[in-house]
Amino acid sequence: MYIAKIRKIKPLIHHITNYVTVNDCxxxxxxxxxxxxxxxxxxxxxxxxxxxxxxxxxxxxxxxxVAKAMYESVAYYEKLNKAIILDPVAMGVTCAxxxxxxxxxxxxxxxxxxxxxxxxxxxxxxxxxxxxxxTFIINDDFLQKAQEYTQNTDRILVVTGEIDFIISKDKIxxxxxxxxxxxxxxxxxxxxxxxxxxxxxxxxxKFQASLYAMLSFNIACELAxxxxxxxxxxxxxxxxxxxxxxxxxxxxxxxxxxI
Amino acid sequence: MYIAKIRKIKPLIHHITNYVTVNDCxxxxxxxxxxxxxxxxxxxxxxxxxxxxxxxxxxxxxxxxVAKAMYESVAYYEKLNKAIILDPVAMGVTCAxxxxxxxxxxxxxxxxxxxxxxxxxxxxxxxxxxxxxxTFIINDDFLQKAQEYTQNTDRILVVTGEIDFIISKDKIxxxxxxxxxxxxxxxxxxxxxxxxxxxxxxxxxKFQASLYAMLSFNIACELAxxxxxxxxxxxxxxxxxxxxxxxxxxxxxxxxxxI
Amino acid sequence: MYIAKIRKIKPLIHHITNYVTVNDCxxxxxxxxxxxxxxxxxxxxxxxxxxxxxxxxxxxxxxxxVAKAMYESVAYYEKLNKAIILDPVAMGVTCAxxxxxxxxxxxxxxxxxxxxxxxxxxxxxxxxxxxxxxTFIINDDFLQKAQEYTQNTDRILVVTGEIDFIISKDKIxxxxxxxxxxxxxxxxxxxxxxxxxxxxxxxxxKFQASLYAMLSFNIACELAxxxxxxxxxxxxxxxxxxxxxxxxxxxxxxxxxxI
Numbered sequence: 001m002y003i004a005k006i007r008k009i010k011p012l013i014h015h016i017t018n019y020v021t022v023n024d025c026x027x028x029x030x031x032x033x034x035x036x037x038x039x040x041x042x043x044x045x046x047x048x049x050x051x052x053x054x055x056x057x058x059x060x061x062x063x064x065x066v067a068k069a070m071y072e073s074v075a076y077y078e079k080l081n082k083a084i085i086l087d088p089v090a091m092g093v094t095c096a097x098x099x100x101x102x103x104x105x106x107x108x109x110x111x112x113x114x115x116x117x118x119x120x121x122x123x124x125x126x127x128x129x130x131x132x133x134x135t136f137i138i139n140d141d142f143l144q145k146a147q148e149y150t151q152n153t154d155r156i157l158v159v160t161g162e163i164d165f166i167i168s169k170d171k172i173x174x175x176x177x178x179x180x181x182x183x184x185x186x187x188x189x190x191x192x193x194x195x196x197x198x199x200x201x202x203x204x205x206k207f208q209a210s211l212y213a214m215l216s217f218n219i220a221c222e223l224a225x226x227x228x229x230x231x232x233x234x235x236x237x238x239x240x241x242x243x244x245x246x247x248x249x250x251x252x253x254x255x256x257x258x259i
Numbered sequence: 260m261y262i263a264k265i266r267k268i269k270p271l272i273h274h275i276t277n278y279v280t281v282n283d284c285x286x287x288x289x290x291x292x293x294x295x296x297x298x299x300x301x302x303x304x305x306x307x308x309x310x311x312x313x314x315x316x317x318x319x320x321x322x323x324x325v326a327k328a329m330y331e332s333v334a335y336y337e338k339l340n341k342a343i344i345l346d347p348v349a350m351g352v353t354c355a356x357x358x359x360x361x362x363x364x365x366x367x368x369x370x371x372x373x374x375x376x377x378x379x380x381x382x383x384x385x386x387x388x389x390x391x392x393x394t395f396i397i398n399d400d401f402l403q404k405a406q407e408y409t410q411n412t413d414r415i416l417v418v419t420g421e422i423d424f425i426i427s428k429d430k431i432x433x434x435x436x437x438x439x440x441x442x443x444x445x446x447x448x449x450x451x452x453x454x455x456x457x458x459x460x461x462x463x464x465k466f467q468a469s470l471y472a473m474l475s476f477n478i479a480c481e482l483a484x485x486x487x488x489x490x491x492x493x494x495x496x497x498x499x500x501x502x503x504x505x506x507x508x509x510x511x512x513x514x515x516x517x518i
Numbered sequence: 519m520y521i522a523k524i525r526k527i528k529p530l531i532h533h534i535t536n537y538v539t540v541n542d543c544x545x546x547x548x549x550x551x552x553x554x555x556x557x558x559x560x561x562x563x564x565x566x567x568x569x570x571x572x573x574x575x576x577x578x579x580x581x582x583x584v585a586k587a588m589y590e591s592v593a594y595y596e597k598l599n600k601a602i603i604l605d606p607v608a609m610g611v612t613c614a615x616x617x618x619x620x621x622x623x624x625x626x627x628x629x630x631x632x633x634x635x636x637x638x639x640x641x642x643x644x645x646x647x648x649x650x651x652x653t654f655i656i657n658d659d660f661l662q663k664a665q666e667y668t669q670n671t672d673r674i675l676v677v678t679g680e681i682d683f684i685i686s687k688d689k690i691x692x693x694x695x696x697x698x699x700x701x702x703x704x705x706x707x708x709x710x711x712x713x714x715x716x717x718x719x720x721x722x723x724k725f726q727a728s729l730y731a732m733l734s735f736n737i738a739c740e741l742a743x744x745x746x747x748x749x750x751x752x753x754x755x756x757x758x759x760x761x762x763x764x765x766x767x768x769x770x771x772x773x774x775x776x777i
Binding site: 023238243 | 283323352492
Binding site for chain 2: 536537538539541542578579580581582583608611612613614615702703704705747748749750751753754
């Protein structure tokens with residue numbers, strides 16, 4: 001029923017994101033039935049915060065100008081009590097990036113979507129990230145520390161990897177859907193954050209929103225893989241599948257457990 | 260004969276555009292046989308204005324630095340009496356955007372390509388835009404005001420929507436070609452502005468240029484839709500069709516009337 | 519054996535590139551088995567230079583902020599003796615671009631990947647470039663001057679065109695593989711520079727790295743053309759082929775001679 005709701009309400013998803021995968025993020029947002037606005041001009045943040053349903057931040061190609069727009073924006077969204085999704089790309093890799101993400105995290109972020117290395121860096125474990133790729137193995141210690149973090153901050157953590165974890169203060173979901181092909185294109189992680197934004201734009205419960213977002217994205221990846229001949233066609237098929245997916249698909253194909 | 264002319268002359272189409280759909284705009288430009296240059300560095304505007312056939316401006320992800328380059332550029336193109344196409348994305352939505360677009364519009368813009376909300380904002384009607392999406396219904400009052408605007412400014416208005424309107428001081432064309440799929444990808448509107456630029460680069464009469472540009476784009480959309488399985492394949496097919504389209508296709512498939 | 523090595527080592531290829539084709543560059547990098555990081559924030563250059571295998575610079579949409587980051591970055595990579603690949607897009611067309619590229623070239627650039635117009639401008643011939651397109655014919659004088667340049671600078675020149683030339687101080691390779699379709703999309707040249715970076719990230723000998731890079735890219739183009747219906751599907755197929763190509767393909771399909 002959530003996807004039908006998205007397509008009916010058409011939430012406006014405001015992104016301040018990187019210039020590498022911004023087109024994929026916009027197309028994924030539209031494919032699911034929402035409407036994207038990509039606007040990183042600081043002087044426009046107040047007005048866009050008023051008309052948008054939520055804000056998606058991604059530090060993939062961050063710089064001082066864009067960081068400033070993000071700081072402006074989060075303050076407005078916080079004041080309006082609208083959801084903010086943060087994708088702290090390559091958090092833990094450079095000091096400047098850590099500083100910017102830390103400053104963003106001092107605001108009311110609803111959902112953090114990241115790989116295990118980036119989450120490790122946020123929750124105080126050594127993530128040893130290499131560029132934007134994850135090199136961290138999720139273990140019990142990680143999950144415990146992650147859940148403690150959600151208890152202290154009332155945030156949802158969406159940890160992507162071979163298995164995806166959705167972590168709230170009292171629940172953990174393990175998602176088994178997905179495709180290895182998603183790691184062979186740029187932008188899969190960024191699109192996940194957008195999709196979390198799309199669902200968070202219409203679902204009050206952010207754990208539920210994140211869970212359905214990641215199920216939808218991962219099932220679309222599975223379907224996209226079937227007729228892919230390589231990474232180019234996978235990327236195209238993924239948008240096709242996101243544009244065709246419906247609530248029945250989620251109901252029939254979801255593979256996850258609550259632990 | 261216009262498309263053949265484009266492919267022979269290969270006009271150079273200078274864009275200062277957004278970073279979301281810039282790749283689509285460049286690829287659409289090349290697909291039709293023209294050559295794109297995307298350059299938004301203020302110090303280069305004079306030199307690019309000399310070698311380019313026309314300028315396409317798009318305020319999709321505008322900021323102060325890029326706005327400054329646009330101001331520089333329009334002054335040079337105006338002096339050289341070369342066509343300027345403006346796509347005032349989300350005009351009417353924020354003050355900063357209105358200010359920048361107004362400043363651009365104080366120059367000699369040849370063609371404004373926009374949705375009805377954005378045009379409404381320019382011609383002094385209340386467009387009530389929501390982000391980049393159009394929410395405005397085109398009625399007789401709109402058309403009359405729009406034509407008055409073209410009479411006062413000697414500009415061509417290209418109003419996109421379910422039906423596209425090309426409006427000059429003494430003519431209005433209604434174009435019935437097109438595909439609903441174009442609203443399901445990001446960048447269709449931006450590509451329209453690029454395509455207007457491509458045709459304006461080789462056709463003196465800007466009403467004729469706009470009409471053929473929109474017919475070409477819309478017919479390519481119709482053809483692209485036929486074998487599309489979703490929005491991803493539609494986007495790919497659209498470039499395929501733009502790269503294959505010829506003057507015969509326009510002659511045979513055009514559905515429009517002059518009113 | 520080189521492609522297998524790339525897929526095993528997964529070199530990290532740091533790009534500071536343009537916002538038009540950056541997504542294609544990232545996807546081409548991943549398709550071959552390497553890992554891209556696109557980061558143009560000056561404050562992060564030192565840290566990224568430490569973890570990356572090489573640096574790819576592209577001046578396609580250069581501006582002052584990004585140029586500053588490039589200057590920072592080349593200094594660090596030079597100090598660490600890591601390969602730097604420069605794609606001096608539209609060199610020779612504007613003064614600002616010439617200045618920035620000249621400043622970059624005062625550093626230890628390992629490989630220059632450019633069309634003949636751009637190379638002509640670097641080696642002191644009149645390139646007469648038109649935007650980003652090449653208009654220069656490669657003749658004996660050009661080749662002699664180009665090789666003299668490599669002898670004075672110890673750089674590799676990768677000159678793209680209908681036939682590609684790889685020029686070192688004591689060798690010239692002529693590559694006959696390729697597809698005319700590569701000239702019908704934006705980003706083919708930019709992807710070549712990325713692919714040179716990918717191979718330079720695992721091969722010490724930069725002539726060998728450039729030769730294998732261009733053979734791989736051109737053979738992928740040939741294979742991509744087979745089932746393409748236009749420029750959109752060619753672009754998709756190219757990523758498919760880059761993600762599927764292996765050392766056997768290069769061995770069996772390479773058409774080049776050393777002169």
